[in-house]
Amino acid sequence: MKNVAAMERSRLCVSEIKNKQRRHLMFMKLKQEKRKVAMKKKKKKERDALGDKAPPKEVPKTIENQRVYDETTVNPEDEEVAFDEGTDEFSAYFNRLTNPKVLITTSDRPRGRTVRFCNQLATVIPDAHVYYRRGLALKKVIPQCIARGFTYLMVINEDRKVPNGMVLCHLPDGPTAHFKVSSVRLRKEMKRRGKDPTEHSPEVILNNFTTRLGHSMGRLFAALFPHDPQFVGRQVATFHNQRDFIFFRFHRYIFKNEQRVGIQELGPRFTLKLRSLQKGTFDSKFGEYEWVLKRHENDVCRRRFNL
């Protein structure tokens, strides 16, 4: 009914437009709409006519559906991978032997937005300390961090007053990941946000990290937060991977009843894209890279993803 009314309105409008080109365009649009409605009607009629014998409704193809199967997708029962993960650099954290302690810093001379971003990150990640960079070399900072018991070093890189990169280095001798950061929204810019996050440790949700590289990434993010199955405080940090982009969101939830949950977004949100994963602590010149993003090789197939 709505459609018919709209069509009538537009039909009147079309004939009254004096400009031939614009009138033509409006008319073509109108015809297209009509055609669409007619097709839909026809299809529905055919479906109803066939009744039960009708073929199932086609699922629309999306890039996620059409994703090329990745051979490195981890099988949950794989023993080799389980052994590998049981003895890698994160095993100390996953065996509850260490608690995370994060040092957040920036590139030299950060501007307001980056500073605010670092402060907000420090409220989201428990036991995080923000330090001013002072132009110090990371290779010299790392041994000092290790001596003071830090487990992570996070460096937010800034370009033109906006944070655009992140180096996340797991400290004792762990892998270093370099990300591209985009779409940073600080708390002020969030709509319908709740109050500031409290001191409680958030839960961590890791979505869609299926491949071997994705697994390593998942462990990297999980080790930022303390491992505590007794959740206190209704806060949750989500790392959602889709098409190789990792979306970070921070929410507070409340169960209204058994089935329904209300969530409020607090805290910063940003998107990460992995550029390289290097074995060992930060050493971009002589370090060995476990995975490097090679853009031209990834552009060949739109449906192949790595994480």
Next chain:
Amino acid sequence: MADKSQVCSVWVGSETGILKGVSLSKKQAFNFCEMSCLSRDQEVCVLGWGDEHETEVLVGSVNGTVKTFSTEKGIFTETRQCGESTQGRFTGIAVTDSALITCVETGLLRVWKEGSTDTVEINAGTNVCRMRQNPSQRNQVATGGKENGLKVWDLERPETPIFTSKNVRNDWLDLRVPEWVRDMSFIPDSDKIVTCTGHHQVRVYDPASPQRRPVLEAHFGEYPLTALSLPANQDSVVVGNTHGELAILDLRKGLVRGCLKGLAGGVRGLQCHPSLPLVATCGLDRFLRVHSLEDRSLQHKVHTNTLSFSYTLSTPEAITGDVEEVKEEGGEVDEVWDTMEMINDQAKKRATDEEEAVVTGVEKTTKKRKVVK
């Protein structure tokens, strides 16, 4: 186990101590490991052939043990303790008549003779990154490392090296150029040695010439070169760096002939096939790839689950073995293909008998169906 190991054409060692055999025809990696023996200190550092006929693989681990694996039987036959983990990782392993040569990072090069416990020891300096044996003169080995130039040793005269290289002249700022030999290889049919360095240089040394400085120097990329291999035809070398860039360099002028694409992680092991223009690479991205050197395309890619920390080794061309397998596969295909195949096999046999270069046309048609060995 035995049938699995006989089918494998490439051997890869991993970080967890598992020896993996990869069958390229089945595109699958098989694990060969001793039960309940997985641990990080069993990490494989070096792989080497145990004998001329390539039926035994020597596996050197971080904790100082050298295990012998028989490809025919499919099990580990022997374990020897050749040093402790405090002495550093193995950087090279080789076999001469009846002796095993091992070299560790701290520079201790030892020759373990069969039957007797005493060893001939050579101190090759500190920080040795690689030790290699001369395939034509089996008692010569070369060592090189960080701030430790290339030295060629004769095992019969263990006191002094027969060739010590000299560093290049100071650069344009009159500063000493740092040295870091990561891998080296003896060029067959001549005395020359080609090395690749951690400062992205490829250098050729000639012990026969009076100059101890490199005869040729070439640069590639901006990252340390970690592995090197010489393909069957002369005058070129394939190198790989920590970023996963593989390049074929020409040794006549030192120019890059082409790059091989596909690797996403640092290259740890690189091996060219002795006669076919193929190169196998293993690295930190957990894949074994075989590229063709002629058209630089990827021929095979096999997922090995763990980080491949050491060398790949290819089995030999055992051409008669090849031909038999091809005939078996041919049985599944059409009759037309069968007849074609027969002719090709015969041509190949004739070619090898006369020791001529195999016709590339024949190669290309048979390559796809052959087991790459």
